[in-house]
Amino acid sequence: MRHTFIAYCLSLLLSSILTQTVLADSSNALPRLPDQSTVLFANQSHTVTDGKAWLTQTTMGHHNYHMHGPSTLQFNLSEMKLEPGTYRLGLITRTGTTWRDSRNQIKQYRIKLITADKQAIELGTPSLLNEKQNPPIRESGKENAYANWFGTVVLPNASELNGKEILEVTNLAGHGGVIAIWADTNLTNTASATLLKMQTPAKHNAFILGQTPTVEVSLTQPAASGDQDALLKLQRYDMITKTTDQTVLPVKLLAGQTIHIKHPYPTTPGLYRVTAALVDSADSPITADTVAVEQLYACTPTKWAKDLPDDWPLAAHVDRRVVALPGFKHFRYFAHWSRIHTAPGVYHWEHFDEKYNEVKNIGGKLMIAYDGSPIWTSSRGKAGMAWVKNATAYPPDDMTVLEDYIAAMVSRYDDAQGTIDSLELNNEPNTKARWQGTPEQYVQTAKAFKNGIKRATPSHPIKVVGPAISAGDHRTTTRKLFNAGLLDYVDAVSAHWYEEIMSFESQTPINNLIRHVTMLKDPMEKLGKDLPMINSECGIGFRARMDGEILDQDTINAADQADESWNREEKWLIGPKWRRVSEYRAAATYVAGTVMLMNYKVSPTYYFSHFDFMEDDAPSLPWVSIGQLGYHLNGVDYHTIKPLDAHVIGSAEKDGDPKALAYLLGNPGEKQLIVAWSFLSDTTMGRSKHWQAWLNPVDIQITTDIKQATASDLYGRKSWQLQNTVGKFKLKVGEEPVFITVK
Numbered sequence: 087m088r089h090t091f092i093a094y095c096l097s098l099l100l101s102s103i104l105t106q107t108v109l110a111d112s113s114n115a116l117p118r119l120p121d122q123s124t125v126l127f128a129n130q131s132h133t134v135t136d137g138k139a140w141l142t143q144t145t146m147g148h149h150n151y152h153m154h155g156p157s158t159l160q161f162n163l164s165e166m167k168l169e170p171g172t173y174r175l176g177l178i179t180r181t182g183t184t185w186r187d188s189r190n191q192i193k194q195y196r197i198k199l200i201t202a203d204k205q206a207i208e209l210g211t212p213s214l215l216n217e218k219q220n221p222p223i224r225e226s227g228k229e230n231a232y233a234n235w236f237g238t239v240v241l242p243n244a245s246e247l248n249g250k251e252i253l254e255v256t257n258l259a260g261h262g263g264v265i266a267i268w269a270d271t272n273l274t275n276t277a278s279a280t281l282l283k284m285q286t287p288a289k290h291n292a293f294i295l296g297q298t299p300t301v302e303v304s305l306t307q308p309a310a311s312g313d314q315d316a317l318l319k320l321q322r323y324d325m326i327t328k329t330t331d332q333t334v335l336p337v338k339l340l341a342g343q344t345i346h347i348k349h350p351y352p353t354t355p356g357l358y359r360v361t362a363a364l365v366d367s368a369d370s371p372i373t374a375d376t377v378a379v380e381q382l383y384a385c386t387p388t389k390w391a392k393d394l395p396d397d398w399p400l401a402a403h404v405d406r407r408v409v410a411l412p413g414f415k416h417f418r419y420f421a422h423w424s425r426i427h428t429a430p431g432v433y434h435w436e437h438f439d440e441k442y443n444e445v446k447n448i449g450g451k452l453m454i455a456y457d458g459s460p461i462w463t464s465s466r467g468k469a470g471m472a473w474v475k476n477a478t479a480y481p482p483d484d485m486t487v488l489e490d491y492i493a494a495m496v497s498r499y500d501d502a503q504g505t506i507d508s509l510e511l512n513n514e515p516n517t518k519a520r521w522q523g524t525p526e527q528y529v530q531t532a533k534a535f536k537n538g539i540k541r542a543t544p545s546h547p548i549k550v551v552g553p554a555i556s557a558g559d560h561r562t563t564t565r566k567l568f569n570a571g572l573l574d575y576v577d578a579v580s581a582h583w584y585e586e587i588m589s590f591e592s593q594t595p596i597n598n599l600i601r602h603v604t605m606l607k608d609p610m611e612k613l614g615k616d617l618p619m620i621n622s623e624c625g626i627g628f629r630a631r632m633d634g635e636i637l638d639q640d641t642i643n644a645a646d647q648a649d650e651s652w653n654r655e656e657k658w659l660i661g662p663k664w665r666r667v668s669e670y671r672a673a674a675t676y677v678a679g680t681v682m683l684m685n686y687k688v689s690p691t692y693y694f695s696h697f698d699f700m701e702d703d704a705p706s707l708p709w710v711s712i713g714q715l716g717y718h719l720n721g722v723d724y725h726t727i728k729p730l731d732a733h734v735i736g737s738a739e740k741d742g743d744p745k746a747l748a749y750l751l752g753n754p755g756e757k758q759l760i761v762a763w764s765f766l767s768d769t770t771m772g773r774s775k776h777w778q779a780w781l782n783p784v785d786i787q788i789t790t791d792i793k794q795a796t797a798s799d800l801y802g803r804k805s806w807q808l809q810n811t812v813g814k815f816k817l818k819v820g821e822e823p824v825f826i827t828v829k
Contacts, residue, residue: 114145116265117178117238118220120377123268126166133160135254144225144265146236150180153255153262160200161253161267168249172310174270174281174377175199175241175253176215180263181222182235186630186698188222189214189237194259197241200252212239213283216361216378221633229663236265242283244308280316280339281306284362284381291704293385294412295717299351301360301381309342319365320349321372325357325636326707326801334368355386355710355802359634382704386713387802388413392449399724400680400716401453401690403623406437408695410445411705413713416507417445418453418622418692424460424477427491435498442499442506451507453551453622453692454495457520458512463487470519481512481523485534492538496548504546509535510580510622511552516563525570528553532575549577554622557584559597561605568609573617579606582623583691585658585774587679590747590765596772599679603686621683625694626708627664628672636707639668639780646777657777665776673711674763674800674822678747680715681761681823685727685749711800715761718798718825722752722759731789734764735816741768746786746819752828760795760826762788764819783820789813795828 119125128141128151137157141149151159179195182188197209214222215238227233253267283304286293293299303318320333333349351358363378372378390412398415410417421438428434445452458477461468463484470479482488492509499506515521515528523531535550553567553576564581573579581602589598606619629637642665646652651661658665667675680691693699699709732748739745745767752758764786766778791813798805800822808815808826817824 114147114225115223116146116148117223117236119176119178119238119268120174120215120270122271124166124168124271125266125268126161126163127266128264131162131165134158135160137257142263144234144236146223146225146265148265150234150236150263150265153180153257153264155260156256156258157262158254158256159264161255163247163249163251163253163269166249166269168247168269168271170248171246171271172244172308173247174244175209175267176212176270177239177255177267178236178265179212179239180234180261181214181237181239182224183232183261185224185227185229185231185233186701188224188235189702191235191260191262192239194257194262195239196256196258198254198256199245200254202248202250206254207245209241209245212241213379214238215240216363216372216376216380219373219376219378234263236263238268242281242306244281244306246310280308280311280364280377282362282364282377282379284360284379286381286383288383290409290411290700291381291383292412292709293353293383294713295387295389298353299358299383299385301349301351301362301383303347303349303362304344305337305339305347305364306344307339307341311339312341314339316364317366317368318347319363319368319370319372321361322351323359323361325359327803328635334365337364353385353387355714357384357704357707357710358382382702384705384710386413386705386710387717388713389716390448391415391445391451394716396451397689397725398716399684399689399691399719400712401692402699403692403695404441404445405695406440409700410441410448410450411699411709412448413709413716414450416451416453416690416692418455418510419445420455420457420513421495422457422474422477423488423491424458424471424474427460428476429462430487433494438499446501446503446505449503450505452505453508453510454506455510455554455622456512459488469522470517472519479518479520479522481521481527481531485530488531489534489538489541492535493541496539496542496544500542500544500546502545506544506548508549508551508578509539510554511535511550511576513554514556514582515553515567516555516558516560525566525572528567529571529575532572536575550575551578551580551620551622552576553580555581555605557582557586557597557602559601559605561609564605565609568613573610573613573615576617578618578620579610580620580622581606583621583679583683583688584624584626585664585776587624587683588626588675588774588776590678590682591767591769593769594772595769599682600686603683603688607686619686619688621688621691623692623694624679626672626675627666628669628698628706628708629666631669631701634702636669639671642666642668643777643779656773657771658773658775667776668780669707671780671821673707676708677711677715677761677800677823678763678765680712681727681749681751682747684724684751685729714800714802714825717802718759718761718827719751721757723756724751724759726753727751730760732762733787735785735787737784739767741770743767744781744784746788748788750790758792758828760788760790760792760815760828761823762786762817762819762826763821763823765821781821783818785816786819787814787816790815792828795826798825798827800824
């Protein structure tokens, strides 16, 4: 099973000829390796020493040694027939396990080298090798679910080998896999021999207000290579403008030693990919054969939760795999009753403890969401809740059981800073999958929540929120719940704006942002109530990046409309699935929709974090744009908001024409903010506007008595002064909102 690089290339060609059935966006070619590599493909001779692992076929012409959870494989390097010397070692491994995340599995690998005398040398965790020129390949999977990503990874240090060692690969968690191991024999020049690593000092690779974006590069020179003078090239790629800047630094490499270099970058908001490589000259290009490392980071002028006010309008979800990012004060967490309260008197709080501590430590607040009942609490058994084995959509037979659970939860997590801020009633009771009780029983759960909180005697008020109505037109369900008396037992009402957050016109059929507001507001008013309204869940699914690039909306639209399952009558669908938008559109629409909801007194808005606020170990573009909104809201009384008269100059403002919206936040004499954007009008077709063409900036006018202001684009790349002319501001605004600051 020993292959030279030439034989390896021939195997790629053969596999591409023999393999016919692959995903449209996958490749049947193996990830590329460094030149002159010696490759050992996974085979039956390799040993499973711990856990479960087995060979599976791939579409790339070679087997993958699937590693099922915690498991260990051993590869005997004698099969590679290596000459004694210094080598760079790596693998072709399963780097990602979900449709959108190409590298979430890498951190689970630990590699050891076992010598002939049984000494174990820790080689550490691998990293992707030159990702920009050689990105991971999505070999198979299911859209928006699981996927098999494979990529070329390299170990952080060179190894002195005599060719008789054993390479031990351990997978700590999740589903890993190894297609091959490789040894780079081309160690005759600096670029191949020196070991490069790069990281950022920022948590989650997210730089915020007061921090300087910085990459930290370490360079380890093998002892056998001697001292050398070299050039370190740093290329930073701006994923918004698709431009690259470059820095070349002279370095002195010392044999057997590691040097560390920190390089700062401007605080310009955005998303960036930095590539580091050693080159022979400043003009040497970084190619697919260059030994290089990459690091993504995001930058936006936001703050951690502890530095934000309690009424902050921007909120997010967390769960076991979704982290609490900066920029948000409130976080919503599904603490499934059925997974915690597994039997009478038996509680398992471990996972809850993790998220509670994470949010508490950053000064955040938690809304605890509730979804289904433990099966043992209902004599009617299992119904709905297919995603939780021991849960049912039936309410408990005895509401005191629920009350006991609420009291136990509140008692356990009560603290001086009031981390537990609110408890939300059963999620989306308009769906049979989640709720199969009556409106009266739903009100009884609200009573149980109130009684459980009271019994626990918390040191601070804890709100009860509901009914967490889903996206879509569910006015009948809402009215029944309110008429049954729900409003007497909740402190705020909640619903979920998904497609609605992209539909700005009240005439849009089926549903829209404004109609979803009136779904809560109108029946409240009829009952003489005026409770706060909360958007406790919303999200905009965007397309995965292609080879690390953000796809633009028009490219996505062209591909979608060429799909034979695209429905011209329901343009927001591809077959039965919702179309995904560009990352640019998601970033723009989160800002626009949030501001419009604030105008209708819906706040805060919780962004459902499953909609990819983290992408490839760094925050995505929506996080950057929402951070920009937060930055401009600082110092503004954002509870005071009103619409301004705004129009696209020269537009008939009929279906298919551009329209403009503008909202003024704040009080006269204080800092104020206008947020303005344009969109394509369409009242002929329901649901969201995923399918529309991208709207570039058009000329608009905003009627106002404000004399002058400073305008800034969505990502803070440019700003300009506005002067009032005949009672109007005139400027160019497209789908991406513009911030206009008045001081």
